[in-house]
Amino acid sequence: MKHFKPYCKEDVLSLTKIRRFETKIGERVQVLKNGGDWTHELQHSNAKYVLLGIPEDIGVKGNYGIGGADTNWVPFLSSFLNVQSNDFFTGENILLLGHFDFGDLKYLIEKNAFNQEELIDAYRHAVNTIDESVENVIKIIAAAKKIPIVIGGGHNNSYPIIKGVSKGLFKADMIPLAQINVINLDAHADYRTTEGRHSGNGFRYAGEDGYLGKYCIIGLHENYIPQNVLMDIHNDPFVDFISYEEMFLHERKNFIQAVAHATGFTEDTYTGIEIDLDCIENVLSSGTSPAGLNLLQARQYVCFAALDAKVAYLHICEGATQLGDGRKDDNTGKLICYLVSDFVKEGSS
Numbered sequence: 001m002k003h004f005k006p007y008c009k010e011d012v013l014s015l016t017k018i019r020r021f022e023t024k025i026g027e028r029v030q031v032l033k034n035g036g037d038w039t040h041e042l043q044h045s046n047a048k049y050v051l052l053g054i055p056e057d058i059g060v061k062g063n064y065g066i067g068g069a070d071t072n073w074v075p076f077l078s079s080f081l082n083v084q085s086n087d088f089f090t091g092e093n094i095l096l097l098g099h100f101d102f103g104d105l106k107y108l109i110e111k112n113a114f115n116q117e118e119l120i121d122a123y124r125h126a127v128n129t130i131d132e133s134v135e136n137v138i139k140i141i142a143a144a145k146k147i148p149i150v151i152g153g154g155h156n157n158s159y160p161i162i163k164g165v166s167k168g169l170f171k172a173d174m175i176p177l178a179q180i181n182v183i184n185l186d187a188h189a190d191y192r193t194t195e196g197r198h199s200g201n202g203f204r205y206a207g208e209d210g211y212l213g214k215y216c217i218i219g220l221h222e223n224y225i226p227q228n229v230l231m232d233i234h235n236d237p238f239v240d241f242i243s244y245e246e247m248f249l250h251e252r253k254n255f256i257q258a259v260a261h262a263t264g265f266t267e268d269t270y271t272g273i274e275i276d277l278d279c280i281e282n283v284l285s286s287g288t289s290p291a292g293l294n295l296l297q298a299r300q301y302v303c304f305a306a307l308d309a310k311v312a313y314l315h316i317c318e319g320a321t322q323l324g325d326g327r328k329d330d331n332t333g334k335l336i337c338y339l340v341s342d343f344v345k346e347g348s349s
Helices: 009-013 038-043 073-080 103-112 116-143 155-173 202-208 227-234 244-248 255-265 295-308 332-347
Strands: 004-006 049-054 094-100 147-152 180-185 212-220 239-243 271-276 311-317
Touching: 038 094, 038 116, 049 073, 049 116, 049 332, 073 332, 094 116, 103 116, 116 147, 116 155, 116 311, 147 155, 147 332, 155 180, 155 202, 155 271, 155 311, 180 202, 180 255, 180 295, 202 212, 212 244, 212 255, 227 239, 239 244, 239 255, 244 255, 255 295, 271 295, 295 311, 295 332, 311 332
Parallel strands: 049 094, 049 147, 147 311, 180 212, 180 271, 212 239, 271 311
Antiparallel strands: 004 094
């Protein structure tokens, strides 16, 4: 697995600030032993959750977006590993596996593309390589009956995560139909046409390839859904959405009712839980928006879904600590830390 970098104890402790009379999550999470076959260790771990990162922005750039989704993994991890281990959250049921490094692909693309058209084509072609690498690791995690917690990276990674989980669960449970459902808290549907892989069409590819069953979007912004995508959703009984405007302008449903609708719509099988951070107001991302949900609502979504859905995975994506245009926000990693810890605490209760 060329692009995957597994961690050992030294990697984790290097980011953990040890303090007398306190215990940090970094001292309690499970990690791989030095050397050996990590797939074997994973299968024999008693951890319920497997945490890994995909710090890349190739898929975002292939969707004409602003780069920077590759900057958030280490800030998140530094924050997460220094959370207090206590009665609320011990961290012992998490295995911190590692992260992907696609820097070689990005370097080759940006050194050899001659114009914008070639650059976009190269990014989209590279996403296929990312898909294969991510799918292979996620499939092993799901087959071991663990729940992946994936921190991105672009939303293009929804496709290999769905595909890998579907294949892994099919192998583990002998499910006759290898499909999972997905709930996506997102300002965008990410259901654009199959024009080449990028961050805006992961769910379309997953559906057309037979790995995505039902798909429900919460918080979709009506200003940013193309008409052809809207028509496709209206004509597909397995795809549903509740827009931001429907909840907060027209008040046809409140936020918790919308989340309950989504978990009910997808309750027939395993369900992936997706959060695109551009749905949260003013969070730094390629699609940063002044209108959106607040962090409390995102945390409520994670908690409700962790309790009410048959969870297949958690994927948090599109956030950035620094964007390609120079904007910075050091709080994005800590924001993700809250969402991950909420998810694990509710799922373990």
